[in-house]
Amino acid sequence: MPAPARDLTLEHFRWIGGHADVWAIFRDAKALAAVVAGLVDPFRDEQITAVCGIESRGFLLGSAAAVELGVGFVPVRKGDGLFPGDKVVRQSSPDYRRLRHTLRLQRSSLVQGDRVLLVDDWIETGSQAAAVRSMVEECGSTWVGCSVIVDQLTDALKNDLGTIRGLLTAQELPPCES
Numbered sequence: 001m002p003a004p005a006r007d008l009t010l011e012h013f014r015w016i017g018g019h020a021d022v023w024a025i026f027r028d029a030k031a032l033a034a035v036v037a038g039l040v041d042p043f044r045d046e047q048i049t050a051v052c053g054i055e056s057r058g059f060l061l062g063s064a065a066a067v068e069l070g071v072g073f074v075p076v077r078k079g080d081g082l083f084p085g086d087k088v089v090r091q092s093s094p095d096y097r098r099l100r101h102t103l104r105l106q107r108s109s110l111v112q113g114d115r116v117l118l119v120d121d122w123i124e125t126g127s128q129a130a131a132v133r134s135m136v137e138e139c140g141s142t143w144v145g146c147s148v149i150v151d152q153l154t155d156a157l158k159n160d161l162g163t164i165r166g167l168l169t170a171q172e173l174p175p176c177e178s
Contacts, residue, residue, distance in 0.1 A: 005038025005167050009149055015176045022121050022149055026060060035167065036064040039119055039147040042165040043069075046144050049114045050074050052136065054103065054128055055081075058120040065119040065147070074109040074116070076132055078102065088138050090131035096124045103128060105135045112140035117147060124152040124170075126161050133161065 008031040012024040025031045039061065048069050053062020054076045066073035077083045078101050086107040091100050110116065116136045118129055123146060133143045143162060150173065151166025158164050 005034045006172075008034045009038075009167050010172070010174070013173060015174070018176055020122065020150070020173070022057070025149075032064065035149060036061065036068050038167050039149070039165075040065050040068045040117075043117050043144060043147060046117070047115050048117045048144060050110060050116050050141070052076055052105070052116055052118045052132055054078065054118070054120055054132065058118075061121060061149070062119040065117070069117075074105065076135070077104045088135040090135055092131040093125070093127040095127050101128060101131075103131045103135065105132070105139070107139060110136060110139035110141040114139070114141035115144050116141050117144050120146070120148050122150045122152065123148045123164065123166070126153055126157045126164075129161055129164075 012028060012031050014021050025035055048071055050072050051062045051066040051069065052074045053059045055078045059075055063073045083104055087104045088107050089102060089104050091102055094100055118132050123129055129146050136143045145163030146161065147165045149167050150170055151164060152170035153164060
């Protein structure tokens with residue numbers, strides 16, 4: 001990973017009440033540009049045609065990554081918010097908080113032959129990424145991989161999901177002071 005993306009991510013990362021906070025990255029244009037470039041760089045030669053992002057930070061990072069790659073963005077909504085049209089729906093396996101999420105993708109957003117990258121802020125269990133991969137494949141598109149700010153997956157989970165790239169591992173973060 002390019003050093004500027006890693007360094008700026010660490011500079012803008014903090015723990016608040018025991019929870020990871022990456023929101024400061026979005027307020028600093030230089031940090032945001034470096035992080036987005038760092039997220040897409042490993043996939044620049046993969047002929048990506050669409051970037052997916054999961055509500056909410058994935059919407060921001062995914063949209064920026066799509067612009068960086070010159071492709072369209074495909075939102076993946078959680079829950080019951082307004083989202084017109086025919087949808088592909090999946091229930092995720094339990095996440096790190098043992099919650100299951102209902103994820104929805106507009107079926108018309110992806111077509112046969114699309115090559116899709118998922119972009120998000122953090123991956124720990126891979127439950128939501130696995131659900132998105134399944135939806136992408138149901139639409140006849142190809143899952144290329146996932147790019148995140150923080151990768152906390154075990155090697156076994158990475159093998160199940162395919163190509164996962166993180167700017168940082170969870171072990172590289174400063175210790176949580178709660």
